[in-house]
Amino acid sequence: MREIVIDPITRLEGHGKITIFLNDDGNVENAYFQVPELRGFEKFCEGRRAEDLPIITTRICGVCPVAHHMAGAKALDAAFNVEPTETAKKLRELEYCGYFIYDHILHFYFLGGPDFVVGPDAPAAKRNILGVIEKAGLEVAGEVIKHRAFGQRITGIIGGRPTHPVSAAMPGGIAKAIDEDERQEIEDMLKSCHEFAKFSLKLFDDVVLKNADYVNLITSDPYNLPTYYMGTVDENNKVNFYDGKVRVVDPEGKEFVKFGPSEYLDIIEERVEPWTYVKMPYLKKVGWNGFTTGPDSGIYRVGPLGRLNASDGMATPVAQAEYERMHKTLGGKPVHATLAFHWARLIELMYATERGLELIKDPEITSKNIRNKPGKPGEGVGIVEAARGTLIHHYQLDENALAKKINLVVATTHNAPGICMSIKNAAQGIIKNGEVNDGLLNKVEMAFRAYDPCWACATHFAIGEMPLQVNVFDSQKKLVKKITR
Amino acid sequence: MAKEKLKIAFYWAASCGGCEVAVLDVNEKILDVVAAADIVFWPVAIDTKYKDVEAMPDQSIDACFFNGAIRNSENEKMAKLLRQKSKILVAFGSCANDGCVKSLANLSDKDGVFERAYLETQSTVNPESVTPQTRFKVNEGELDLPEVYDTVKTLPQTVDVDYTISGCPPPVPSILVMFNAFITGDLPPKGSSFLPNKAVCDECPREKKHSEITEFKRIYEIEDDGVTCFLDQGVICMGMATRAGCGCQCPNVNIPCTGCGGPGPRVVDQGAAAISALASLAKDINVVKEIVDPVGTFYKYSLANSILKRKVQK
Numbered sequence: 180m181r182e183i184v185i186d187p188i189t190r191l192e193g194h195g196k197i198t199i200f201l202n203d204d205g206n207v208e209n210a211y212f213q214v215p216e217l218r219g220f221e222k223f224c225e226g227r228r229a230e231d232l233p234i235i236t237t238r239i240c241g242v243c244p245v246a247h248h249m250a251g252a253k254a255l256d257a258a259f260n261v262e263p264t265e266t267a268k269k270l271r272e273l274e275y276c277g278y279f280i281y282d283h284i285l286h287f288y289f290l291g292g293p294d295f296v297v298g299p300d301a302p303a304a305k306r307n308i309l310g311v312i313e314k315a316g317l318e319v320a321g322e323v324i325k326h327r328a329f330g331q332r333i334t335g336i337i338g339g340r341p342t343h344p345v346s347a348a349m350p351g352g353i354a355k356a357i358d359e360d361e362r363q364e365i366e367d368m369l370k371s372c373h374e375f376a377k378f379s380l381k382l383f384d385d386v387v388l389k390n391a392d393y394v395n396l397i398t399s400d401p402y403n404l405p406t407y408y409m410g411t412v413d414e415n416n417k418v419n420f421y422d423g424k425v426r427v428v429d430p431e432g433k434e435f436v437k438f439g440p441s442e443y444l445d446i447i448e449e450r451v452e453p454w455t456y457v458k459m460p461y462l463k464k465v466g467w468n469g470f471t472t473g474p475d476s477g478i479y480r481v482g483p484l485g486r487l488n489a490s491d492g493m494a495t496p497v498a499q500a501e502y503e504r505m506h507k508t509l510g511g512k513p514v515h516a517t518l519a520f521h522w523a524r525l526i527e528l529m530y531a532t533e534r535g536l537e538l539i540k541d542p543e544i545t546s547k548n549i550r551n552k553p554g555k556p557g558e559g560v561g562i563v564e565a566a567r568g569t570l571i572h573h574y575q576l577d578e579n580a581l582a583k584k585i586n587l588v589v590a591t592t593h594n595a596p597g598i599c600m601s602i603k604n605a606a607q608g609i610i611k612n613g614e615v616n617d618g619l620l621n622k623v624e625m626a627f628r629a630y631d632p633c634w635a636c637a638t639h640f641a642i643g644e645m646p647l648q649v650n651v652f653d654s655q656k657k658l659v660k661k662i663t664r
Numbered sequence: 665m666a667k668e669k670l671k672i673a674f675y676w677a678a679s680c681g682g683c684e685v686a687v688l689d690v691n692e693k694i695l696d697v698v699a700a701a702d703i704v705f706w707p708v709a710i711d712t713k714y715k716d717v718e719a720m721p722d723q724s725i726d727a728c729f730f731n732g733a734i735r736n737s738e739n740e741k742m743a744k745l746l747r748q749k750s751k752i753l754v755a756f757g758s759c760a761n762d763g764c765v766k767s768l769a770n771l772s773d774k775d776g777v778f779e780r781a782y783l784e785t786q787s788t789v790n791p792e793s794v795t796p797q798t799r800f801k802v803n804e805g806e807l808d809l810p811e812v813y814d815t816v817k818t819l820p821q822t823v824d825v826d827y828t829i830s831g832c833p834p835p836v837p838s839i840l841v842m843f844n845a846f847i848t849g850d851l852p853p854k855g856s857s858f859l860p861n862k863a864v865c866d867e868c869p870r871e872k873k874h875s876e877i878t879e880f881k882r883i884y885e886i887e888d889d890g891v892t893c894f895l896d897q898g899v900i901c902m903g904m905a906t907r908a909g910c911g912c913q914c915p916n917v918n919i920p921c922t923g924c925g926g927p928g929p930r931v932v933d934q935g936a937a938a939i940s941a942l943a944s945l946a947k948d949i950n951v952v953k954e955i956v957d958p959v960g961t962f963y964k965y966s967l968a969n970s971i972l973k974r975k976v977q978k
């Protein structure tokens with residue numbers, strides 16, 4: 180048996196590792212995706228003041244801090260048994276739109292997009308943001324920087340700080356209202372972001388969808404994974420990032436279950452594997468049946484594609500039109516093509532700008548009625564959709580409002596089993612007869628990059644292609660080939 | 665004479681990535697940095713590998729900006745390697761300087777952390793008490809995982825550092841001050857911080873009466889007027905013990921400072937400084953008894969860099 184180790188798969192050695200085992204014919208026997216890190220938030224949040232939890236947990240990730248802040252906010256609302264005021268909910272959702280804007284832009288232009296825009300077989304040195312700029316034009320760079328900054332600025336105005344926000348997570352609301360000047364500034368930024376979202380969808384259309392080779396690649400077998408999908412929906416089953424019920428559909432696209440935050444333990448279980456620090460969630464009712472696909476496997480996927488598959492559409496017009504086009508182009512619902520995550524991400528970027536504009540024009544948005552009085556501390560679960568998928572914070576408080584126990588099921592964790600399988604499928608479909616080269620390995624990486632995985636922090640993946648160190652061992656574990664890029 | 669371009673490096677150890685985002689947040693000003701300096705190592709942006717760093721002559725990197733805490737052997741190894749290769753090493757951000765919230769794990773140890781995450785949590789089903797192993801045999805071969813340390817340490821506890829810039833993440837204006845100092849070569853004395861020599865309170869526009877505290881309240885229990893000092897409202901604010909630079913961001917959105925800037929200037933232990941300041945205001949109440957979760961309140965970002973440090977001493 181030969182062994183290929185891809186380590187690191189990120190630019191930071193030590194945060195993710197792929198090991199591929201080849202059999203004697205040089206074909207892929209198995210592949211493992213390992214997460215070599217654990218920080219232990221579930222432990223050290225014990226004993227902390229309730230109001231600090233949505234602040235401490237933002238430090239799980241400097242790219243997704245807003246998602247943790249918001250899940251924490253909602254867990255506190257539930258634990259203190261208080262509904263936030265309408266204005267507070269709208270401000271939180273507006274902040275959240277800013278977060279989706281900067282995060283989806285970062286992934287599309289810096290991380291995942293280069294594989295498509297520049298091309299999966301392009302030389303490694305070109306498969307990055309610079310290659311994107313070369314292909315899409317220099318002014319695009321300025322626009323990317325500007326609109327990412329706008330997203331950060333929107334979250335900064337409402338949350339107090341762009342990274343690790345503080346003010347949106349008061350039990351019962353939010354700590355500070357916005358004034359008319361801030362409202363106007365946010366509206367102007369959102370209008371500009373809306374145009375940029377249109378531009379981005381057009382870019383995807385021109386570069387990817389008009390190219391039959393890419394469309395074939397997207398729909399090809401190595402990138403196809405029929406699983407269950409999960410995402411939060413509103414009362415019309417439309418995608419919602421901030422609030423609603425979590426809906427799960429089966430691999431045929433039929434509703435499997437719809438649940439509220441407090442029911443999550445009836446739906447989700449997690450399994451521990453001895454070879455990785457990340458846990459493997461699965462649907463409790465179906466059970467864990469190993470790394471397999473189809474209706475008998477409890478494995479489900481979350482994130483942009485998970486949400487679009489789990490819902491009946493988008494609640495805003497341009498995003499809805501694009502949603503319909505995606506499903507039409509890729510053969511109907513649900514779309515099992517892992518690479519379609521990228522398209523779904525841009526559709527969500529559009530939705531975030533449209534929804535943000537609705538909220539900022541709402542006359543209630545500058546109201547000073549931003550907090551309701553909390554009740555007694557107890558237990559609460561908060562669920563939001565992080566950019567990378569469903570995020571669950573569960574807090575149990577004691578009578579002094581200190582954390583007794585907390586449990587976190589983080590977006591990328593839900594996708595861990597799916598990512599493991601995507602890597603194995605891609606490797607099996609792409610590596611044949613022991614033949615391994617840079618372009619082939621990039622295609623293996625594309626299978627997980629689509630998820631925008633964020634093991635500790637997605638900036639570890641910046642600029643779209645990862646340095647790979649691949650060691651090929653023969654059956655005596657002797658190093659026969661070494662590729663570094 | 666044309667000046668040779670500086671060689672700089674960025675690295676992160678146990679970090680959340682927020683420090684990298686803060687560097688991105690200087691937006692187009694990063695171009696001034698790139699004009700003046702060659703980035704020789706930055707895993708987020710360029711493809712230099714560990715072995716390339718090992719091959720660099722000692723002291724060949726002019727300045728290395730290091731963020732993240734020291735949580736495992738690899739973090740430690742890189743800290744030592746980069747110290748050896750760099751003329752100037754800067755501890756960048758709260759994790760590197762003070763341990764940040766991650767060092768609250770020092771109240772427990774590795775086993776405690778594993779037990780909670782892998783055995784106890786309500787969503788976990790683990791009848792055979794499986795925990796991740798550093799070496800594990802699978803059917804096809806063997807897989808390795810790095811060893812997690814019992815304790816989180818700071819960069820200065822691991823190697824000698826030349827400058828510091830704390831904050832979680834460091835404030836963008838101070839990052840610009842720092843870059844500017846390197847570009848112009850006008851560097852402060854060794855050991856300096858690039859944050860202002862002030863406390864958060866000094867930048868806070870709230871009206872302070874410094875009246876006696878008779879009862880401690882939690883932020884969600886009061887109706888903040890947006891104007892009065894939190895201490896005068898009986899709410900603990902870490903502003904007096906915390907180094908400024910952030911522009912007083914949290915009090916400006918009606919949230920008390922929780923201390924992410926690290927110990928204030930001339931403060932050795934952030935928590936002790938805060939406790940003694942509070943004790944002088946709250947004359948008739950027992951500060952340590954009345955305040956719930958004193959460690960989490962006073963050492964939220966600085967437990968590793970405190971006199972308490974950690975449960976497991978190693």
Ligand code: SF4
Pocket residue numbers: 238241678679680681682683731732756757758759760764831832833834
């Ligand atoms: S200092 Fe704060 S922003 Fe920087 S890595 Fe640590 S937790 Fe993240």
Ligand code: SF4
Pocket residue numbers: 832864906907910911912913914915920921922923924925926
């Ligand atoms: S006010 Fe305090 S907690 Fe907030 S950013 Fe400034 S130093 Fe950090």
